[in-house]
Amino acid sequence: MAKKIVLIDDHILFREGVRRILEFEDDFQVVAEGNDGDEVISLVEAYNPDVVLMDINMPHINGVEATKGLIDKYPELKVIILSIHDDENYVTHALKSGAQGYLLKEMDSDTLIEAIKIVSEGGSYLHPKVTHNLVKEFRRLSDSQSGKIEQIEYRKPLHLLTRRECEVLQLLADGKSNRGVSEALFISEKTVKNHVSNILQKMNVNDRTQAVVTAIRNGWVEVVFKTN
Numbered sequence: 001m002a003k004k005i006v007l008i009d010d011h012i013l014f015r016e017g018v019r020r021i022l023e024f025e026d027d028f029q030v031v032a033e034g035n036d037g038d039e040v041i042s043l044v045e046a047y048n049p050d051v052v053l054m055d056i057n058m059p060h061i062n063g064v065e066a067t068k069g070l071i072d073k074y075p076e077l078k079v080i081i082l083s084i085h086d087d088e089n090y091v092t093h094a095l096k097s098g099a100q101g102y103l104l105k106e107m108d109s110d111t112l113i114e115a116i117k118i119v120s121e122g123g124s125y126l127h128p129k130v131t132h133n134l135v136k137e138f139r140r141l142s143d144s145q146s147g148k149i150e151q152i153e154y155r156k157p158l159h160l161l162t163r164r165e166c167e168v169l170q171l172l173a174d175g176k177s178n179r180g181v182s183e184a185l186f187i188s189e190k191t192v193k194n195h196v197s198n199i200l201q202k203m204n205v206n207d208r209t210q211a212v213v214t215a216i217r218n219g220w221v222e223v224v225f226k227t228n
Helices: 012-023 037-047 063-073 088-096 109-120 128-146 163-173 178-185 189-203 208-218
Strands: 003-008 028-034 051-055 078-083 101-104
Touching (some): 003 012, 003 037, 037 051, 037 063, 051 109, 063 088, 078 088, 078 109, 101 109, 101 128, 128 208, 163 178, 163 189, 163 208, 178 189, 189 208
Parallel strands (some): 003 028, 051 078
16 A cells, blocks of 8 residues: 655645655655645644655744644654755754654655655655764764764774675765665665665664764774865
8 A cells, every 4th residue: 555645845846846756656645735834734634644744944834843743643653854954953853853754855766765665664764965964963072072083993894794784884874875875886776775774684773874873983984074
């Protein structure tokens, strides 16, 4: 049975583009659309969707406030925030409100589809660029709290992962999407998904963000900080 989706965004052209992408997927059905966060409660009550895709910046009630209201009333509902902001403050507020996903509007169609599938199945999904920014912020805060830059010896986790899985994990830390990993390693996206699934299982984490943060903490990936 197709996953029912409610789409909330005050930009009609963007909303239309997302709907057209999802119409090509047999697994998804856009059952309702709205312009603002104040519409979402009534639409959820009327259509009982599996996933709500919602813009973060809207008039009247923004996506964060609307998400909090939704999750308070429907704790099992899955919400993915759509945003132009990759700043960690926006991401943190969205996740604290109960959202299970955060996508940048610069996403490609494959990332959108992948995110909906993962979130609808109970996982969480952050846009790869957002994940990388959060990792950088995590390192910055860790360094400032310790009063110095902690030197973590980089070593591949070959005791846990295969060499190919180590390569995939590094590319996830670099902010690559599944397509980006596929292009970098000259393998299919299906193979990438299999590798990611194996990595999550072996690392005993729920999603790629947790995998990357865990890898950073243990020195299993190299993080390059670019200076302006």
